[in-house]
Amino acid sequence: MTEKSSGGILEYRNGLLVLSGFSGRVPQYFVRDERIQAYSSPAFRYSEAVSELEGVDDRVFPEREKIELSDVEGLRSYQKEAVRQWASNSSRGIVVLPTAAGKTHIGLAAISRLKCPTLVVAPTIELVRQWRERISMMFSVEVGMLGGGEKEIQPLTVSTYDSAYLMAEKLGNRFRFLLVDEVHHLASEQFMQIATMFASPYRLGLTATLERTDRLHESLQLPMGGKLFEMGYEELSDYLADYRIVRIPVDLSIEEQIEYDENRRKFLSYLRKHRFAMRGPWDFERFIMSSWTPEGREALVAWRRAREIAFSSRTKIENVRYVLSRHPGGKVLIFSEDTDTAYLLSREFLFPAITYLTPAKERKEYLDMFRSGEVRALSASRVLDEGIDVPDASVAIVISGSGSSRQFRQRLGRVLRPSQGKKSVLYEIVAKGTSEFRTSARRRKGVPDRTSVSTEG
Amino acid sequence: MFQTELLSVRRVKGKVVPSFLWPDSSDHAAIVIGLFQESTGIRRSEIERKVRNVETQYSNHKAVRGLAELMTRKCYFESPSKLDARSVRRFLFTRAIKTPLNEESRKKMLAAAAEHFATTVEDVDNAIYGDKESEAILRDIEKVKPEKLCLEYNREMVETILMKAVSMSVQVETGWRDFLRVVKRLGLMFSVEQEGDGVGSVTVDGPLTMHQNTMRYGERFAKLFRHIYAGDSWKIEAKVRLKRSGSSEVLSFYLDSGSSDLFPAVERYSEPMPSFQWVESWEPQPVVNGQKVYFPDLSVKIGDKTYLVDISRPVYSGMNSERDPLLREKGIPWVTVYALDQGEKPVKGAVNLSMPIRWESLYFALQREIPGGVKHRNKEIKNSLLDREIPQAELEEIRQAVEERFPDPDLITEYLESRGYVPSRILPVLGYRIRWKGLSMEIRKKG
Numbered sequence: 001m002t003e004k005s006s007g008g009i010l011e012y013r014n015g016l017l018v019l020s021g022f023s024g025r026v027p028q029y030f031v032r033d034e035r036i037q038a039y040s041s042p043a044f045r046y047s048e049a050v051s052e053l054e055g056v057d058d059r060v061f062p063e064r065e066k067i068e069l070s071d072v073e074g075l076r077s078y079q080k081e082a083v084r085q086w087a088s089n090s091s092r093g094i095v096v097l098p099t100a101a102g103k104t105h106i107g108l109a110a111i112s113r114l115k116c117p118t119l120v121v122a123p124t125i126e127l128v129r130q131w132r133e134r135i136s137m138m139f140s141v142e143v144g145m146l147g148g149g150e151k152e153i154q155p156l157t158v159s160t161y162d163s164a165y166l167m168a169e170k171l172g173n174r175f176r177f178l179l180v181d182e183v184h185h186l187a188s189e190q191f192m193q194i195a196t197m198f199a200s201p202y203r204l205g206l207t208a209t210l211e212r213t214d215r216l217h218e219s220l221q222l223p224m225g226g227k228l229f230e231m232g233y234e235e236l237s238d239y240l241a242d243y244r245i246v247r248i249p250v251d252l253s254i255e256e257q258i259e260y261d262e263n264r265r266k267f268l269s270y271l272r273k274h275r276f277a278m279r280g281p282w283d284f285e286r287f288i289m290s291s292w293t294p295e296g297r298e299a300l301v302a303w304r305r306a307r308e309i310a311f312s313s314r315t316k317i318e319n320v321r322y323v324l325s326r327h328p329g330g331k332v333l334i335f336s337e338d339t340d341t342a343y344l345l346s347r348e349f350l351f352p353a354i355t356y357l358t359p360a361k362e363r364k365e366y367l368d369m370f371r372s373g374e375v376r377a378l379s380a381s382r383v384l385d386e387g388i389d390v391p392d393a394s395v396a397i398v399i400s401g402s403g404s405s406r407q408f409r410q411r412l413g414r415v416l417r418p419s420q421g422k423k424s425v426l427y428e429i430v431a432k433g434t435s436e437f438r439t440s441a442r443r444r445k446g447v448p449d450r451t452s453v454s455t456e457g
Numbered sequence: 458m459f460q461t462e463l464l465s466v467r468r469v470k471g472k473v474v475p476s477f478l479w480p481d482s483s484d485h486a487a488i489v490i491g492l493f494q495e496s497t498g499i500r501r502s503e504i505e506r507k508v509r510n511v512e513t514q515y516s517n518h519k520a521v522r523g524l525a526e527l528m529t530r531k532c533y534f535e536s537p538s539k540l541d542a543r544s545v546r547r548f549l550f551t552r553a554i555k556t557p558l559n560e561e562s563r564k565k566m567l568a569a570a571a572e573h574f575a576t577t578v579e580d581v582d583n584a585i586y587g588d589k590e591s592e593a594i595l596r597d598i599e600k601v602k603p604e605k606l607c608l609e610y611n612r613e614m615v616e617t618i619l620m621k622a623v624s625m626s627v628q629v630e631t632g633w634r635d636f637l638r639v640v641k642r643l644g645l646m647f648s649v650e651q652e653g654d655g656v657g658s659v660t661v662d663g664p665l666t667m668h669q670n671t672m673r674y675g676e677r678f679a680k681l682f683r684h685i686y687a688g689d690s691w692k693i694e695a696k697v698r699l700k701r702s703g704s705s706e707v708l709s710f711y712l713d714s715g716s717s718d719l720f721p722a723v724e725r726y727s728e729p730m731p732s733f734q735w736v737e738s739w740e741p742q743p744v745v746n747g748q749k750v751y752f753p754d755l756s757v758k759i760g761d762k763t764y765l766v767d768i769s770r771p772v773y774s775g776m777n778s779e780r781d782p783l784l785r786e787k788g789i790p791w792v793t794v795y796a797l798d799q800g801e802k803p804v805k806g807a808v809n810l811s812m813p814i815r816w817e818s819l820y821f822a823l824q825r826e827i828p829g830g831v832k833h834r835n836k837e838i839k840n841s842l843l844d845r846e847i848p849q850a851e852l853e854e855i856r857q858a859v860e861e862r863f864p865d866p867d868l869i870t871e872y873l874e875s876r877g878y879v880p881s882r883i884l885p886v887l888g889y890r891i892r893w894k895g896l897s898m899e900i901r902k903k904g
Contacts, residue, residue: 011802013772014644014664020775033667035646038775042668059802169644169664170798193673197665289701297513324556347585350553350566352546357589362543366550375550 010053012060012173015197016040017049019056027052043172043199044223047090060173060199065117067155069139072109076102076239082229083109086204092225094183094205098233099413100240103206104131104389107179108138110204117155119175121164121194123182125360126367126388131158131181148360161191168197177202182386183224184209184406187216195223208413209406240416241394243424246452247440248323249432250315260434263306270299310434311400312341317348319429323397324349324377331370331393334379335411337400345379345399355381385410392419396426400436401443408443458616458679459526465519465614466699473697473708475614477719478520478607485515486603486610489524493532493598501534502591520610527609531601534593538584540574545584548573608721612686615720616679618710622695623670624662625678630690633659634740635727637752639684641770641796643677649750656743656750658692664772670707672698687725690714734758735820741765744789751780753791757820759827764790766823768814771795774804792827794819856887863889866900 008022019030020038027049030039041049043060050058075083079102082095091114097103111118120135122128125148132143135156144152146167147160153174164171178198180186183205186195195203205224210217220226233240252260271278274296276287291300324332336342339355346353352366352375369375371390378384385407396415401407415424430440465476478485492511496504508525512518536542548570557563570581586592619625629636633656640647640661650657661681663674678695685691692713698705730739741756744765753765769777777793784791794808803809808822855873862868873880884891884900892899 016664016668018772018775020778031667035648035667036773036775037779040664040667042665170801193665193671196669292516292518294513294516294518297518301509301513321558325558328555343586343589347582348563349556349558350549350563351556352550365547369550374554376554377556 008053008056010049010056010058010060012043012199013040014169015043015172015193017043017046017060017199019049019053022053022056024054042196044196046199047201061176062173065155067115067117067141069112069115069141072105072112072138075105075109078231078236079106079109082106083113085229086110087113089225089228091177091202091204093203093228094207094210094220094224094226096207096210096227096230098231098236098240098416099208099410100416100418101208101231101236102239103181103208104134107131107181107204107206108134110179111135111156111177112139114177114202116176116202117174118157118177118179119164119171119198119200120156120158120179120181121161121186122158122180123161123185123386124383125160126363126384127181127386128158128160129364130389161185161194164194165191168194172198172200175200177204179203180205180224181207183207183220184212184217186224187212187220192219192223195220209409211406213404239418241418241422241424243412243416243426244452245412245426245428245444248319248427248429249437250313250319250429251432252309252313252434253315256309256313256315257433260306260309263302263309264435266302267299267306270295270302306434308338308340310431310436311336311338312344313431316399316429316431317345320345320349320397320399323395323427323429327395330376330395331373331390332377332395332397333384333390333393333414334377334397334399335385335401336379336381337402339381341399342379342381349377351375351377351379353379353381354384356383358383382407384414388414389417390414392422393417394422394424396424398426398428401439403439403442405443405445458620458676459523459613461617461620463519463523463526464617464621464699465517465523466618468699468701468708471708473618473699473710475611475618476517476520477611477614477716478524480604480607480719483520483603483607485517485520486524486606489521489528490601490603490606492525493528493595497595497597499595500537500591501529501593501595504529504595505591523610523613524606527606527613528598528601531599532595533597533599534590535596536584536587537592537594538576538580538587540576540580540584540587542584542586542588545570545574545581545587549581549585605721608719612682612720615712616682618697619679619682619695620675621672621697621699622675622678622710623672623698623707624660624666625681625693625695626658626660627681627685628658628692629685629688632684632688632725632727633743633752634754635725636681636684638728638754639681641768643680644770644798645674645677646772649752651745651750670696670698683723684725686714686717686720687723688714691717730755731816733816733820736816737763744784744791746784746787746789749780751784751791757823759823762790764792764823764827766819767791767793768796769793771797771801771804774807792823794822852887855883859884859887859889863902864900869900 009020011018018036018038018040019026026039029045030041033040046060083106086093086095095103095106107120120131122131128145128147132145135158136143141156142154144154144157146157146163175198178200184207185191186205203224205220210227274290277283288300290296320334334345339357342353342355354363354366366375366378367388370378393415396411398411412426415426428440430436467474467476488511492507493504496507508522512521515521549566552569553566557566564578567578567581571578574581637647645661645663647659647661649659661678665671665673685693693711695710697708697710699708735758737756737758739755741753744751744753751767754768755766757764757766774795781791781793794810795804796812796814797803797809798812810818810822858872859869862872870880873883888903889900890903892901
């Protein structure tokens with residue numbers, strides 16, 4: 001027999017649900033907090049709490065606000081199915097689709113369906129701006145924005161992860177719908193607080209690459225609702241631009257090779273001496289932690305130098321020149337792992353570089369110039385791996401990258417937005433005789449094999 | 458605070474012990490200072506390369522890097538070119554729509570830019586990313602002695618440790634009030650442990666701490682350190698979360714005033730509070746009730762009665778609603794006022810004011826809200842305030858000062874606010890009226 005409950009107030013305070021004056025069985029996710037003489041629970045439990053706390057005076061959200069929004073038309077069949085499955089799961093859950101498969105369209109359809117105050121969270125300022133433009137165009141409404149120096153709140157607001165994290169205490173009960181783009185980032189310890197400190201009963205996560213090597217994506221199940229829809233590149237080939245991957249193996253110059261080998265030797269002999277095996281990120285972290293001795297430090301410096309040589313070898317730059325000459329009219333995105341290479345290319349070929357150091361205004365300016373065709377190439381470090389939307393970009397050059405198949409898929413996705421008769425190509429320039437060769441093989445495992453090896457480079 | 462990677466500590470039996478630099482025995486600081494002094498006129502990226510070389514020669518490379526970080530903050534860097542880098546980039550990028558694929562066409566474009574900006578090709582080349590930090594040239598350095606640099610390093614190290622803290626317990630002998638004001642302003646929570654008739658220690662954490670060992674409040678704990686060690690006698694015990702091989706462990710961190718000499722001298726922060734006739738004290742005595750100690754923020758005189766005012770935050774409303782009646786039952790004239798952040802919901806049935814609190818508003822609010830207090834209409838309050846609170850001589854002095862500054866609204870406002878008055882309230886009484894044009898204020902004489 002359930003205990004009869006009565007009264008009590010449920011409020012939102014600083015990322016928590018605070019329950020006071022309630023006489024009845026308090027759900028176990030509430031904890032008695034003596035500092036405030038009340039029960040509290042992380043805010044994401046709101047939906048459960050209101051259904052379990054019978055008779056409670058629910059003051060968590062302001063008055064129910066209904067926003068007039070038009071319906072979203074033109075969804076492809078798989079997009080409709082994704083929205084249907086999400087809606088029938090109490091409007092909670094994660095949708096996994098390859099880049100360029102129209103995740104934003106699914107998000108817009110979800111916003112239109114709920115017609116309630118919504119916060120869209122995305123990892124980079126470019127993506128946040130892109131969401132703002134898309135929402136504004138679709139629904140003809142003013143869209144608020146948090147991040148990149150802006151702080152304007154509207155019923156429909158977009159935010160960077162950083163701003164949502166910093167402002168979670170204040171904003172956690174303003175938006176009934178929390179839409180998180182590139183939701184795999186949410187699984188980090190810091191950003192998970194966005195998920196837990198917001199009381200939003202409706203949640204949608206979007207990503208092309210949910211799985212993380214640290215398996216933290218599993219922790220999204222509870223606050224976001226778990227994965228409920230997934231499709232891959234092969235199943236969606238009709239909707240994506242045709243593409244091929246060309247691998248260009250290049251030799252280091254003799255001087256570079258000698259310096260590379262010397263540094264690599266120092267690094268490897270340290271690993272052997274101290275019996276380090278490099279099987280994954282944790283092993284590497286262990287190596288970094290051990291590098292406090294002068295010997296370890298020297299090994300770390302040697303590793304960095306070898307990596308620098310492989311990343312920005314002069315012969316790679318010459319191959320970029322070659323690829324650019326093959327696509328004189330195309331829009332080309334060049335990805336590097338480090339910022340130095342992005343700037344080196346920018347100086348050499350006089351096109352913009354976008355890195356984490358580029359001020360927000362200038363990033364926007366360059367992306368606008370790229371979209372309008374005012375500039376035809378952009379070099380970028382990791383900041384453009386995700387999300388930017390330039391439908392007519394058809395050539396990508398990966399000059400350096402990590403071994404992550406997620407990063408490779410995201411980079412490939414940048415040139416897969418479909419447009420009339422488009423055939424995309426991704427060039428991967430890899431230094432022969434370096435560890436980069438194995439790294440490249442590892443990352444390509446994440447996409448269907450359409451690779452050819454160029455012998456011209 | 459340093460970046461986490463510069464955290465230099467030992468872990469000993471569940472405790473975290475910082476690796477401090479001892480000012481009289483460490484030669485790291487002198488070497489790093491020397492490196493910077495020899496580097497005027499060279500690029501920042503080059504200085505960083507030199508620092509990396511020095512790092513490899515010392516077992517405590519983190520100390521070298523930390524000291525270099527502190528030195529970098531004392532440097533004055535300048536762009537390698539006087540040209541505006543962004544304009545140069547825009548010029549080049551828009552003209553290079555056909556990407557220059559050989560050195561000759563690149564040089565042509567740089568030459569065109571040099572002509573446009575009336576400078577040399579070399580200057581244009583320097584200017585392309587002349588606004589990047591790594592390109593900047595070191596011009597000057599603030600002078601610092603190695604001993605002082607070591608002390609600064611130690612303080613940063615403690616702050617870096619506290620960045621990783623999930624909770625912190627603090628004891629200070631004096632200066633509780635200012636300390637707790639800062640705690641409240643930072644949005645932290647505290648609970649007091651009593652010792653005899655006074656305060657034993659205060660545990661500081663945040664709202665989420667009950668539910669997770671979060672480091673969300675670490676930066677705020679770190680900000681408290683300078684307030685704590687400014688006192689003569691202090692003690693900190695913190696729970697700190699540090700990573701190790703992919704997982705994290707909670708360690709305890711202890712520090713007390715025996716270590717004060719390891720940090721740069723700092724004056725105790727004491728917030729200057731305005732003087733009002735209705736404020737009896739900005740530092741009333743703590744109130745002890747049974748096992749608990751409470752800290753009123755100020756005591757005020759309303760009518761002929763004195764009240765103790767606690768400026769609290771809405772998160773404490775549950776606790777306060779149980780505490781306040783108990784204190785009043787004991788005859789303690791206790792009033793709780795809630796300071797609200799932007800967009801924060803007011804607490805029902807209480808005095809709520811927006812942050813930052815304007816003290817005049819507090820007075821009016823207390824007049825209205827205190828049980829049995831004087832209830833006035835707004836106009837009466839304004840006049841009664843002036844009649845009662847400002848002696849005629851002072852009123853004349855203000856009138857004259859305003860007249861001298863008339864009609865400049867900025868000068869008048871600045872003067873009145875410096876005296877603790879709200880211009881929109883006192884000006885009508887002095888015979889002026891205010892008109893707003895958009896965001897610009899116009900002050901005119903009445904009549």
